[in-house]
Amino acid sequence: MTHYSILDLIPISEGSTAKTAIKNSVRLAQYADQSGFTRYWLAEHHNMPGVASSATAVLIGHIAAATNRIRVGSGGVMLPNHAPLVVAEQFGTLETIYNGRIDLGLGRAPGTDPLTARALRRSMNNQGEHFPDDVVELMGYLAQASGNSVRAVPGEGTEVPIWILGSSLYGAQLAAYLGLPFAFASHFAPDSLEQAVEIYQTTFKPSRQLDKPYFACSINIFASDTDEEATFIKTSHQQGFANVITGKPNFLPKPVEDITAKLEPGLLASVNHALRFAATGGPERIHTELSKLIAKHKPDEVIFNSPIHNAENRLKSFDIARQAIITI
Incomplete structure (x- = not known):
């Protein structure tokens, strides 16, 4: 597991x-x-x-x-x-x-x-x-x-224990050279994930801390009882990330029914591209999407990121993800 x-x-x-x-x-x-x-x-x-x-x-x-x-x-x-x-x-x-x-x-x-x-x-x-x-x-x-x-x-x-974190090839190279575990920030910058992991795993040098590569990737999780509710609660992070990349960081916004009415098409496309390493939906869809991501990238560990406006909904999101991953 x-x-x-x-x-x-x-x-x-x-x-x-x-x-x-x-x-x-x-x-x-x-x-x-x-x-x-x-x-x-x-x-x-x-x-x-x-x-x-x-x-x-x-x-x-x-x-x-x-x-x-x-x-x-x-x-x-x-x-x-x-x-x-x-x-x-x-x-x-x-x-x-x-x-x-x-x-x-x-x-x-x-x-x-x-x-x-x-x-x-x-x-x-x-x-x-x-x-x-x-x-x-x-x-x-x-x-x-x-x-x-x-x-x-x-x-x-x-x-x-020291980890190297990164969203590019640089961190992968350094982690491999020093023989340290490597965590890739795929929850907001997944473009170089596959190449970074390949570099890390193929050039890894054993160290006092670690004798073989250990790779973790971060995944955005927006899980709820239904696919529709999950899509709704995800809009908080979409708005919040849009605020950050446009230089206007603010509090985590309340979710909205129609994200396309809140963010203009070009900005929404950029946000969705950056946040695409994600699983969104009800329990069944979360299990399916997590299974696909894990089968493709084969991480030793996944790190769930779930920025949701309501604290109860946030805790539920993590719990649905937990229930999904223990059966994969």
Whole structure:
């Protein structure tokens, strides 16, 4: 059976608050903890009114404290925004408290707009091109004592599992070279998925952390009791993604009956193209669509992304997906 997990940006729905969004995510994580999900990941984003996951390490600790079994981690931390030592100390501390349950997924994008990226940047000379060196530096801080004059305390010797996240061939190449697990962001950028996975699997070099390739892909899930209801609740994400790509991020919108009346044809086509790696429908259709995606791409793990306006509908969507995948 394919492992299954959750990606959460802690969406703040239109008419709600960040506090309520975080409470809803804690409840979702507790459900996942009790229902066989492998991991619960939170993604770093900034300057987005509808996303409450900016302080990612803080939220990982909050979710881990509210759960017992499930792995909790970053999907991911945007490393260009941070000094590797600080990340090592944060995640080393989390691993020290929640031993054996913490993941550290790393991305090389800033996770925001250019202006906010400038405000976040620890050094204006440190752009994404330094990402490989920063990853290696971070791995060194989390490794066993090496006699270095700079040490991560806590952190040193915890060997927190590191993942490389990506939406292009670059991340696949780096993950393969370093012998790390690789998660592809197919939930919003699926164009290079097949080529990236082939590169990763064929060029993978075993490492201390991993002896063979381990590949996860993220899938948008909009599941409900009927196909029609699922199509309806999906419109929130379609509108929200349209706002992001047009430079107008906002709260996660309420769903609409007719998305074609809300988004002009060219924009809707772009949104649907980017979000096409998805399963949408009632239980039977979700099972069929997930089965096809898993059979085609053969991931070791799927990571469900389900940004739905109503918290109850969101939890139901994940549960229908869970029930589908355990029978595939």
